[in-house]
Amino acid sequence: MKVVGETDLIERFKFEFERVGGIFIETTSQGIFNNISSIITTENIARVFIEKFENEIDDILKNLSVTQIITQPHSIEQLAQIDASITGCDFLVAETGTIVFIHKENRFKSSILLPRIHIIIADRGKICSTFEELFAKTAGKFDSIFMVTGPSRTADIEKVIVPGVHGPQKVYLLLI
Amino acid sequence: MNYTPLKFKENALKALRNTNLRKNLTRAISHTLSKRVEVVSELPNWEDLRQRAHDIKKHTIENLSHYLELFEKRATENGIKVLRAKDASEAKNYVLQIARKINAKLCVKSKSMVTEEIGLREFLEENGIETVETDLGEFIVQLAGEMPSHITAPAMHKSRDEIGKLFSEKLGVEYTNEPEKLTSIAREFLRHKFLNADLGISGANFLIAETGSVVIVENEGNAGLSTTLPKIHIVITGIEKVIPRLADLTVFFKILGRSATAQRFTSYVSIINAPKKSKPDSPEEIYVILLDNGRTNLLKSEKLKQALYCIKCGACMLACPIYQRVGGHAYGSIYLGPIGSVLTPAQFGLDKATPLPFASSLCGKCYEICPVKIEIPHLLVWLRSQAVNSGFTSRFEKLIFKLWLIGMKNHKLYKFGSKFLRYFYKLGIKPKFKKWSSERAFPELAEKSFKEIWEKLKETEA
Numbered sequence: 001m002k003v004v005g006e007t008d009l010i011e012r013f014k015f016e017f018e019r020v021g022g023i024f025i026e027t028t029s030q031g032i033f034n035n036i037s038s039i040i041t042t043e044n045i046a047r048v049f050i051e052k053f054e055n056e057i058d059d060i061l062k063n064l065s066v067t068q069i070i071t072q073p074h075s076i077e078q079l080a081q082i083d084a085s086i087t088g089c090d091f092l093v094a095e096t097g098t099i100v101f102i103h104k105e106n107r108f109k110s111s112i113l114l115p116r117i118h119i120i121i122a123d124r125g126k127i128c129s130t131f132e133e134l135f136a137k138t139a140g141k142f143d144s145i146f147m148v149t150g151p152s153r154t155a156d157i158e159k160v161i162v163p164g165v166h167g168p169q170k171v172y173l174l175l176i
Numbered sequence: 177m178n179y180t181p182l183k184f185k186e187n188a189l190k191a192l193r194n195t196n197l198r199k200n201l202t203r204a205i206s207h208t209l210s211k212r213v214e215v216v217s218e219l220p221n222w223e224d225l226r227q228r229a230h231d232i233k234k235h236t237i238e239n240l241s242h243y244l245e246l247f248e249k250r251a252t253e254n255g256i257k258v259l260r261a262k263d264a265s266e267a268k269n270y271v272l273q274i275a276r277k278i279n280a281k282l283c284v285k286s287k288s289m290v291t292e293e294i295g296l297r298e299f300l301e302e303n304g305i306e307t308v309e310t311d312l313g314e315f316i317v318q319l320a321g322e323m324p325s326h327i328t329a330p331a332m333h334k335s336r337d338e339i340g341k342l343f344s345e346k347l348g349v350e351y352t353n354e355p356e357k358l359t360s361i362a363r364e365f366l367r368h369k370f371l372n373a374d375l376g377i378s379g380a381n382f383l384i385a386e387t388g389s390v391v392i393v394e395n396e397g398n399a400g401l402s403t404t405l406p407k408i409h410i411v412i413t414g415i416e417k418v419i420p421r422l423a424d425l426t427v428f429f430k431i432l433g434r435s436a437t438a439q440r441f442t443s444y445v446s447i448i449n450a451p452k453k454s455k456p457d458s459p460e461e462i463y464v465i466l467l468d469n470g471r472t473n474l475l476k477s478e479k480l481k482q483a484l485y486c487i488k489c490g491a492c493m494l495a496c497p498i499y500q501r502v503g504g505h506a507y508g509s510i511y512l513g514p515i516g517s518v519l520t521p522a523q524f525g526l527d528k529a530t531p532l533p534f535a536s537s538l539c540g541k542c543y544e545i546c547p548v549k550i551e552i553p554h555l556l557v558w559l560r561s562q563a564v565n566s567g568f569t570s571r572f573e574k575l576i577f578k579l580w581l582i583g584m585k586n587h588k589l590y591k592f593g594s595k596f597l598r599y600f601y602k603l604g605i606k607p608k609f610k611k612w613s614s615e616r617a618f619p620e621l622a623e624k625s626f627k628e629i630w631e632k633l634k635e636t637e638a
Contacts, residue, residue: 020443061205076405110456130426135425140386149444157331
């Protein structure tokens, strides 16, 4: 059997993720600020929700120039007002280009689904080859898992694919 | 809703004469089928996957009570409340009790065939609870006051112009027929509902016994929102949806999207084990209602059991030459197309859906495309024989077939009959099958029978 290296897996992930309409950006921890700032300008983002990262990313993102930054949402209505959310994730599945979120305190599924834009920051160590590997790693020990493969989409009107029907129109992945 | 499976013939005739409908169907079906070929052919082990899916389902159905009990145990340990409903009214009453407890006013629903089956939306509305379908296709169908015409593409019988007119009439918006604009109108309208709903109802694609999980697969994000924003989430699903292990999902992940919407993988998958503990996300409580409603009738039949393997992908519908022409509404039932023609009579009584097993050319396409390898054509033939033996079919037809059998068994009689028919045919006296020939040309009788030609040939060769 061919041993598949991390770089191959990331290539595969990128291919699948872009094929479903995701926007893939490879970057460094120093580059994140500029990457996100330029997304904020092009997408005309005023209000953001930022998840807690527990590392230097928290400090970097504090300085983003937007109208409002929310880190501790107190209501669903508040989350419904945001234009974009910036979150981490737990795994990336290469075979389908899927981003996996395991729910825990300070991670909100509504923050993933309500805004128009979702920006995910992940490091290379999050990559899994297949769902077999993913399920082996999680071993059923979680409250819930949410998997995202590209933007929200519908084809209910004459099979025309329209992104962003209920969830985000655009999904950015920043890989460190 | 008005279910009319007994009127299949009339319904089908009406559908066949509706050129617009046929145009809409052809566009949607051919598009999905050609994309499906592309995404299925990428997997060299497609046949293995079908077999594995079949084996998992077979194993589970053979041990259904064990896996249901295990699911119930694990889910309860996780903090989910599991209820069992033997029929539609029991399930609906459970939902109403839960809704009354929190004085629910507004309920958001994601797509679920089981809720269609028990008529939940109508029931809740009758009881004063506004209930909104949030899947775009279902929302369109609800606005139009119709039934879904396909499992995964409920509004595929409608064109963009028809949907545009519907939106401007019912929602009071300016007419547009652009799918992007129509979608964003629906997004805005439904967003408001999501934020104000106190109750969220969904189905389930799978229940995982070993972990007590509920798995919901979707593309729009409406199921994710329906199960996250309201305080209470109720899952209603058939008892056949359970599978043993989380790892079994890996097989179904590969086949479900490809079969249902010709996608490699759907945009969203929620695997829910427990209610949410961190605010503002909900739900605080999750209920799972396991519905029987005639499913154990299938379980009792060695023959029909395998129809419970169905993962409700709708591929057999798209592949079926009958469905392709008449569309979903003609079946007049909740479950449509080939598998619907098995499930409807099996679950609710053959006498209530006699025409459906006959609404098939038995070409076998439904079996070929079925991702869990249900032998639909065999089941249809078996149901036909049950219908005949139970006296549900026309006596005249039975008599004709009896005569035909006598003729076929007796060579001399057959030969005489064929000569007799040809004699009158030459005199210009032709049988008139008016109903049969009103929509198509009646085949001409060959001048000589095959046997006569064959014997001639043998003579010349000798």
